Amino acid sequence: MLEGLKFPTYEAQTDRPLISLVVxxxxxxxxxxxxxxxxxxxxxxxxxxxxxAPRFEIVFVDDGSRDTTAAVVCAMCSIDSRIKLVALSRNFGKEAALSAGLKAATGDAVIPMDVDLQDPPELIRPMVDLWQSGAQIVNAKRVDRSQDSFLKRTTSRLFYKTINAIADHPIAVDVGDFRLLDRSAVAVLNEMTERCRFNKGLFSWIGFRTETVEYARPARQTGSTKWRVSRLVALALDGITSSTTFPLRVWTMIGATISLLAFAYAAFLIIYTMMSGGDTPGYASIMVAVLFLGGLNLFSLGLMGEYVGRIAVQVRGRPLYIVSTTVGF
Structure with missing residues (x-):
């Protein structure tokens, strides 16, 4: 189990800083x-x-791969001592895998990266330079996403606009997991106990002095994306529910408004009936009102269910991930 696993603590052996790449x-x-x-x-x-030059280590986190990924990385570890492997016991999802990598990384600064090289390695030097100049977080902002599909660009833009309109702490637009994190920032992230993890929101929430580098996102060079639509939707819901309680508050306001309108309409009907007699009730108007209010109730209950479900996951207290094997530490 995670609680029983001890990762090594980095102790500086030279004046050159150690940079951990978490993949x-x-x-x-x-x-x-x-x-x-x-x-x-x-x-x-x-x-x-x-x-x-800074010293480097590459921490691959195998998220329960069904192919020979772990075996290939193990072979690489025997050739290059800078390469390390954290193998999870099953597929826990990228957010959990990234958290495992942050926990295992021993560097003075940590840079999460995607293995497909859409996070350009050429940005490592300018990010490290800004870090050595005093920045504690260096974001890599995508200013050109023409290599992404139209659907991905559109949904991404919609997600950022939505979450930043309601979030308690807005996240950086067009900044993914690719960024440099100082050891002090990583230490804070490792102390956070959220089970439904949305790392972009956590990176924004912790604060620290932040700088930004910009780049044009290249096309994926190897492999294919493992993100399915259902996983992207789940990640978006995790992002919204972990960043704000506004969706719950807004239904309080909607409910109060509808109640006031209903009381006002009821008062009007009483006065109208007393003065001129009641009309025969209309089937259509009753059905419209019932279906409208019933739909609102079901939608609001579903929204509350999203929050309650995440509360249940948090209360269970299960580990965010389970490490089965480590190599190279």
Missing amino acids: PVYNEEDSVAHFAAAINGVIAKSWPDADT
Whole structure:
């Protein structure tokens, strides 16, 4: 179980900082080696003087892959001591896998990345430079998403507008998990106990001094996306319910407004009946009112159910993930 697993604590052995790249993977046997090779090439090009370059480690978090991803990473660990593996006991989802990687990372700064190289490794140097200049979080903002599909761009834009309109702490627009986090920020994130995890919201909530670098998002170079529509919808609901209680409050206001209108209409009917006699009730008007109010009730109950369900998950207190194997630590 997670509680019984002890990850090593980083102790500085040189004056050069250690940068941890955290890479959640799921069925990416064809991508992990390509990713590691690309990272090594970019690091060598970005810091030609090896004596002054930061030290790096790559922490792959295998999220219950059904292919040979874990075996490929294990083989890479035996070749390169900078590569490490955290294998989860089953598929817990990317948010949980990323949290496991943040927990396992030992660096002075941590950079979550996608294995498909849509998070350009070339940004590592400018992010590290801003961090060494005093920034505690460095966001990577996507200013050009033309390589993404029209549907993905549209739904993403709608999601950011919706959540930032109602969230207690707005999240950075067009900034994914790709960012640099100082050790102090990672320590705070590791202390958070949310079971329904929405990391982008947590990154925004913790604050700290933040800088931004911008980039054009490239096309995916290897593999295929593992995100299904149902998972994206679930992630969006987690994001909204974990970032604000506004959807609950708004139904209080809607209910109060409808109640006031209903009382006013009832008073009108009483006075009208007393003065001129009652009309024969209309079937259509009754059905419209019943269906309208019934639909509102069901929708509001479903919304409250989303919050209650997440409360139940939190109260159970089960671990966010379970680590089955670690290699290279």
